[in-house]
Amino acid sequence: MAEIIIVDSQEQAGDIYAHCVADLIESKPNAVLGLATGSSPLVAYERLAALIKERKLDVSGVQGFALDEYVGLDPEHPESYRSTINRTVTVPLGLNPQSVHVPNGDPAGLQTAGAAYDAAIEEAGGIDIQILGIGSDGHIGFNEPGSSLASGTRMKTLTEQTRIDNARFFDNDIEQVPVHCITQGIGTIMKARQLILLAFGKGKADAVAAAVEGGVSSLCPASALQFHPHATVIVDEEAASKL
Numbered sequence: 001m002a003e004i005i006i007v008d009s010q011e012q013a014g015d016i017y018a019h020c021v022a023d024l025i026e027s028k029p030n031a032v033l034g035l036a037t038g039s040s041p042l043v044a045y046e047r048l049a050a051l052i053k054e055r056k057l058d059v060s061g062v063q064g065f066a067l068d069e070y071v072g073l074d075p076e077h078p079e080s081y082r083s084t085i086n087r088t089v090t091v092p093l094g095l096n097p098q099s100v101h102v103p104n105g106d107p108a109g110l111q112t113a114g115a116a117y118d119a120a121i122e123e124a125g126g127i128d129i130q131i132l133g134i135g136s137d138g139h140i141g142f143n144e145p146g147s148s149l150a151s152g153t154r155m156k157t158l159t160e161q162t163r164i165d166n167a168r169f170f171d172n173d174i175e176q177v178p179v180h181c182i183t184q185g186i187g188t189i190m191k192a193r194q195l196i197l198l199a200f201g202k203g204k205a206d207a208v209a210a211a212v213e214g215g216v217s218s219l220c221p222a223s224a225l226q227f228h229p230h231a232t233v234i235v236d237e238e239a240a241s242k243l
């Protein structure tokens, strides 16, 4: 069972994440951070950036690994996860861009890109703290319902619901949202030493309830967290409303 923390605000959630990561970096300068896109982690990254400055932490040895990427979207596209992670994490935290990795969504290399990404994570020593959001259907990374709970990084097809949810980043035009993605598998995510899942708003209430109180099932990928030895779920009142 994951630890559940109900907070008053995204700022409070962000502070919890920021302190965990700042403490980690202080004790382990070559810390490996698991990074996520989406709106849920944004305040957490802002709080962490502020704390890094305040504590004058040296982040030159820190590495980052993003969860996922769209397939076939130019990495320079502003909504590629490469660009998003650069804008929301790498630059504000002052990380070395060479040390921040995002799965390669180039259609040409998809056969080998997943295994190569998992190998790179292993080589870095494994992820210390993985931040996660949750999709309205319970997905983590881009592991949609039905994804194997033991999966490694691989290509997946996005569900229509996720493409509808993400159309807001593409001029509200679902046609522009890529159909495929490459995502860390649930098995990959579960190897991280600590997981911190953030969820806010009533749109996440069903997914949070299924993840935390439902049975562990591939139909709710986030329910795998119930098997993780160090998982924390931080939610606001609205996201916690169906617990």
Ligand code: GLP
Residues within 6 Å of the ligand: 036, 037, 038, 039, 040, 041, 067, 068, 132, 133, 134, 135, 136, 139, 140, 141, 142, 162, 166
């Ligand atoms: C996308 C990302 C997920 C993220 C989810 C929820 O599908 N691939 O990693 O958790 O969106 O996003 P948000 O936090 O904006 O609700």
